[in-house]
Amino acid sequence: MNIEIASRQLEALGNPTRLTLYRTLVRAGRGGLPVGHVQERLDMPASTLSHHLKRLVAAGLVRQERAGTSLICHAEYPAMNALLGFLSDECCAEEGRNRGDD
Amino acid sequence: MNIEIASRQLEALGNPTRLTLYRTLVRAGRGGLPVGHVQERLDMPASTLSHHLKRLVAAGLVRQERAGTSLICHAEYPAMNALLGFLSDECCAEEGRNRGDD
DNA sequence: AGGCTATTTCGATGTTCATGGAAATAGGCA
DNA sequence: TGCCTATTTCCATGAACATCGAAATAGCCT
Secondary structure, eight states: OOHHHHHHHHHHHSSHHHHHHHHHHHHHGGGOEEHHHHHHHHTOOHHHHHHHHHHHHHTTSEEEEEETTEEEEEEOHHHHHHHHHHHHTTTTTTTTTTTOOO | OOHHHHHHHHHHHSSHHHHHHHHHHHHHGGGOEEHHHHHHHHTOOHHHHHHHHHHHHHTTSEEEEEETTEEEEEEOHHHHHHHHHHHHTTTTTTTTTTTOOO
């Protein structure tokens, strides 16, 4: 994990539509959800959904898997955990070093 | 915590410059860091830094405190924890409900 | 092959963002 | 008050983004 990857993932999640989409997939669990199912659930145009999904996939937060004519989308839990770890990582690592009074 | 706030915070972190900036403050710990100190450390123009800092403050991720002519910046740890919680929250809440075979 | 459904790509439009120099402001000190 | 340092606001520019309809593509089934 590094700044480039982390910021790309955070940017991908930093849009209300995509965050809603991502959380829908996170809630769905390991079984995932077909694109069409997500579209109905979130009631958005297919092209818009596809666009956002592509960004989440490019960021490594979502994986897609073909099942016939449908595409099943899964949240990539390991990626999410790595990102969460990166954010809390090194918290306060320099604690005190800028004050020197304790 | 809700989608609006969370996505705004994630968007704020979703830029390499701001993420670096934020992590610098997170590492600094409770003592915080003056704007000028951050500027020297990250070697960026003051106006650019101020712009990014403003976004982090607006998102509620950073708090600023005057100390004479300097402004001390602190990472808002509770906000960070709330955001991390929101992301992992409800993970797999619907697990199995879309398949019905177990 | 032909048709059907699921999904993506293309293209256009308006919006927001990132950057940084120059000028303005805030606070402290003599 | 006048000066000095710290920081922000203003402004302009180029780049990236969000949205969505229409057309294209992918994969199945008969």
